[in-house]
Amino acid sequence: MITTCIFDLDGVIVDTAKFHYLAWQRLAKELGITFTETDNERLKGVSRMESLDILLSLGTRTYDARAKEEMAARKNAWFVDYINAMKPEDIFPGVRELLVELRKKGYRLGLASSSKNAGTVLDRVGIASLFDAVVDGNMIKNSKPDPEVFLLAASKLKAKPSECVVFEDAEAGVEAAIRAGMKSVGIGSPKQLGKANQVVARTGDFKAEWLDKL
Numbered sequence: 001m002i003t004t005c006i007f008d009l010d011g012v013i014v015d016t017a018k019f020h021y022l023a024w025q026r027l028a029k030e031l032g033i034t035f036t037e038t039d040n041e042r043l044k045g046v047s048r049m050e051s052l053d054i055l056l057s058l059g060t061r062t063y064d065a066r067a068k069e070e071m072a073a074r075k076n077a078w079f080v081d082y083i084n085a086m087k088p089e090d091i092f093p094g095v096r097e098l099l100v101e102l103r104k105k106g107y108r109l110g111l112a113s114s115s116k117n118a119g120t121v122l123d124r125v126g127i128a129s130l131f132d133a134v135v136d137g138n139m140i141k142n143s144k145p146d147p148e149v150f151l152l153a154a155s156k157l158k159a160k161p162s163e164c165v166v167f168e169d170a171e172a173g174v175e176a177a178i179r180a181g182m183k184s185v186g187i188g189s190p191k192q193l194g195k196a197n198q199v200v201a202r203t204g205d206f207k208a209e210w211l212d213k214l
């Protein structure tokens with residue numbers, strides 16, 4: 001029986017995925033690397049340094065650890081500029097309503113994001129209080145597709161993996177949910193997220209009563 005819903009942040013609750021893309025693209029341009037939206041799909045749910053390695057693998061040069069730290073910090077500063085301007089109306093349509101309804105029905109809610117900036121985003125859009133537990137990129141060693149972020153969220157929520165469903169927009173995130181032994185709802189295209197138990201185009205399309213049939 002599902003008792004607990006665990007939400008990814010970027011691409012599920014807010015459209016910060018587009019800010020990550022714009023910031024990575026700006027860095028790629030400075031480095032003379034071609035970086036498309038298709039390339040960006042591989043970065044979703046993946047940590048900042050792993051994302052940088054994927055981006056650099058599209059070019060020909062190699063960089064030492066210090067240069068890479070500096071590039072990641074530069075990209076993050078651009079990303080932080082975007083998220084600092086976020087407002088409550090930046091939540092995807094219907095998502096706040098879904099969270100409130102799930103809480104009313106007695107489900108426990110968790111947030112599990114690979115992002116070290118997740119706390120800032122939650123504060124800016126004003127929904128931190130809707131979650132019983134938050135796990136972000138500062139609390140984990142291994143990012144998705146490793147199940148660590150979801151298993152830590154479940155343990156904070158005192159739920160067994162079999163009682164949890166994960167809402168995810170990234171292929172790596174759906175894979176992480178499967179490895180954690182949890183059900184998943186994919187947010188996006190069935191072609192990309194076909195391994196999820198159900199796929200909806202937008203988080204706000206999901207109906208609380210579907211949880212029993214996953």
Ligand code: B16
Nearest residue numbers: 009010043044045048113114115116
């Ligand atoms: P940061 P999620 C992930 O968040 C993003 O999908 C991914 O693109 C990003 O690289 C990662 O967070 C790290 O973010 O640089 O802010 O620490 O989708 O797991 O909520």
Ligand code: MG
Nearest residue numbers: 008010011169
């Ligand atoms: Mg995501």
